[in-house]
Structures are given as C-alpha cells and as structure tokens.
Amino acid sequence: MKIIDTHCDALLKLQYSKRIPFNKTQLRFNDSPELNTNLQFLKKGNINVQFFAIFMMPDVPTNEKWQHALEQIDIFYHEIIRKNPEMKHIKKWQDIKDLKEGEIGAVLTLEGADAFGNDLAKLRMLYQLGVLSIGLTWNNANLCADGVEEPRGAGLTSFGKEVVQLNNEHGVLTDVSHLSVKAFWDVMEIAKYPIASHSNAFTLCEHPRNLNDEQIKAMFERNAMIHVVFWPPFINHERNDATINDLIRHIDYLCELGGVRHIGLGSDFDGISSFVTDLENASKYQNLINQLLKHYSEEEVKGFAHQNFINHYVKS
Numbered sequence: 304m305k306i307i308d309t310h311c312d313a314l315l316k317l318q319y320s321k322r323i324p325f326n327k328t329q330l331r332f333n334d335s336p337e338l339n340t341n342l343q344f345l346k347k348g349n350i351n352v353q354f355f356a357i358f359m360m361p362d363v364p365t366n367e368k369w370q371h372a373l374e375q376i377d378i379f380y381h382e383i384i385r386k387n388p389e390m391k392h393i394k395k396w397q398d399i400k401d402l403k404e405g406e407i408g409a410v411l412t413l414e415g416a417d418a419f420g421n422d423l424a425k426l427r428m429l430y431q432l433g434v435l436s437i438g439l440t441w442n443n444a445n446l447c448a449d450g451v452e453e454p455r456g457a458g459l460t461s462f463g464k465e466v467v468q469l470n471n472e473h474g475v476l477t478d479v480s481h482l483s484v485k486a487f488w489d490v491m492e493i494a495k496y497p498i499a500s501h502s503n504a505f506t507l508c509e510h511p512r513n514l515n516d517e518q519i520k521a522m523f524e525r526n527a528m529i530h531v532v533f534w535p536p537f538i539n540h541e542r543n544d545a546t547i548n549d550l551i552r553h554i555d556y557l558c559e560l561g562g563v564r565h566i567g568l569g570s571d572f573d574g575i576s577s578f579v580t581d582l583e584n585a586s587k588y589q590n591l592i593n594q595l596l597k598h599y600s601e602e603e604v605k606g607f608a609h610q611n612f613i614n615h616y617v618k619s
C-alpha cells in the first residue's frame with residue numbers, strides 16, 4: 304500500500320555528513336544504510352510521497368542558520384531530486400496526483416522559523432523554492448513563538464501571526480507539532496491549513512510533544528490531519544522501545560476521538576535515535592500496514608497510509 308510520510312530529517316543527516324563526513328565517506332541518499340530514508344528503503348517500503356524537513360539544531364549560531372537552510376535546500380535539489388530520476392519534487396499538492404508508477408514525490412518543509420529570523424523576504428524565498436509546510440518552532444523559542452520545551456510557554460508573537468497569515472495566503476500548511484500549548488491555540492485561531500506532521504496522543508503517553516485531548520478534538524473539528532510519529536518516547540511513557548501494536552494504540556485512540564479520516568503517518572525517521580521494533584527504517588513500512596489491516600478495514604488503512612492526506616490537502 305502506498306505511503307505518504309509527512310516528516311523525516313534526512314536533509315540534516317546528509318548536510319552533517321558533508322560538513323563532518325562519517326568514516327571519511329559522505330552519506331549517499333541512494334543507499335547509505337545510515338539513512339533511515341534512503342532511496343532504496345523508500346522504494347522497498349512503497350513510499351509514494353516523502354516530506355523532507357529543513358531543520359537546524361539550536362546550537363547553530365543565529366547568523367549561520369540561513370546558510371544551513373540553504374545547504375539543506377541544495378542537498379534536496381542536487382542529491383535527492385537531480386540525481387534520482389524517480390524522485391519528483393512536489394511543488395504544489397496537485398503534483399501528487401500526477402506521480403507515475405515508480406515515482407516518489409518529495410516535499411520540502413521547514414521545521415523552525417529560526418531559519419529566516421525576522422526576514423520575510425527569506426520566508427517568501429522559501430515559498431519560491433517550493434516549501435509547502437512550515438513548523439514555526441522546534442522545541443525552543445524563536446521570534447515566532449515558543450516551542451514545547453520553552454519553560455515560559457508563550458504563544459505566537461505578532462511576527463509569528465504574520466508568518467501564519469503569509470502561509471495562509473500562499474496555501475502553505477502551518478505545522479503545530481513542537482509548538483507550546485499556548486502557541487498551538489493561537490495558531491488554531493488564524494491558520495487556514497493547520498497540520499500536526501509528527502505527534503501522538505498525550506493521554507496515552509505524557510510527553511509534552513504529544514497533543515492533549517482538547518487539542519486533538521480541535522484539530523479534527525477544524526478538519527486538520529494528525530500524523531502519528533514513530534519515536535518510542537512519544538509512544539510509551541519514558542521508554543525507549545515500542546512495538547507496532549503500541550503505535551497502533553495511538554491510532555485507536557485518535558479514532559476514538561473521531562479521527563478515522565484525519566489520521567496519517569509522519570515517521571520522523573533520521574531525526575530519531577531509537578525505533579519501533581520492525582519499523583526501523585522506511586523499508587519496513589509495510590509491516591505497520593499489515594498489522595493495521597488486522598485491526599481496520601482496507602479503506603480505513605488506505606486513509607491512514609495516504610488517502611486522508613490527499614482528501615484534505617490535494618484538490619481534485
């Protein structure tokens with residue numbers, strides 16, 4: 304079954320291997336086993352569309368962040384799209400419909416508005432370069448909002464609101480994964496196209512990165528998608544291991560809250576350091592699908608795998 308995966312950090316790993324080569328060799332998108340989302344794994348797992356996040360660690364000095372973002376965008380265009388004819392850059396959501404058999408769509412996203420500081424010209428450039436989804440923060444604070452681990456817990460700044468409005472005007476998604484609870488509610492008031500690209504249910508696993516019941520219900524009422532994430536500490540409280548059934552419990556719970564048509568998948572591969580057993584990289588994706596098919600109808604599983612996202616965001 305075809306998969307749409309709304310979050311991975313392969314660009315960061317590829318960029319770091321260029322700056323500081325592992326074992327003196329650079330990682331290759333095509334087949335380096337150090338990548339959870341290399342091309343061979345994507346093919347084997349039947350990934351139809353993979354999102355690639357531009358992301359920089361908080362220790363990157365402010366004045367170097369834009370440079371880091373550009374390096375990752377260059378890797379997206381040069382190493383992922385240009386070198387692999389089967390990889391197709393999704394520049395607008397409708398392009399997903401035009402993918403041919405054997406082609407894999409690649410979506411460029413941004414995780415953390417730190418990349419463009421207070422410079423809206425840079426944000427507009429990101430739209431021009433094909434960024435289709437913007438997460439305002441990672442875990443810390445920036446000029447737009449506070450992230451989940453910022454003790455202050457503040458909401459959107461005026462600048463952050465301006466960024467969400469610009470996303471709305473450009474038809475770009477505003478990603479609420481990583482936002483502080485207050486910033487989440489501020490975004491919900493103004494975002495036309497909210498999404499949680501990689502978040503689970505707080506009630507099942509009390510981690511601040513997960514969404515509480517009120518947040519989940521608000522997302523579903525606003526007709527927004529929540530994509531479950533595969534990192535064990537977001538699945539099982541304070542544990543570094545999880546089974547596929549543990550992950551499915553989060554899908555069950557989101558369904559109980561009315562989300563059967565609002566659930567998708569957002570692995571966070573290449574951004575995570577431990578894995579769900581039998582779901583260690585993109586090639587293993589069908590293990591999850593086969594297990595889901597034991598619990599849900601084929602139509603429902605198709606929804607989680609790709610169709611719900613298409614119904615929400617890809618206009619026919």
Ligand SMILES: [Zn+2]
Nearest residue numbers: 414481501574
């Ligand atoms: Zn993340």
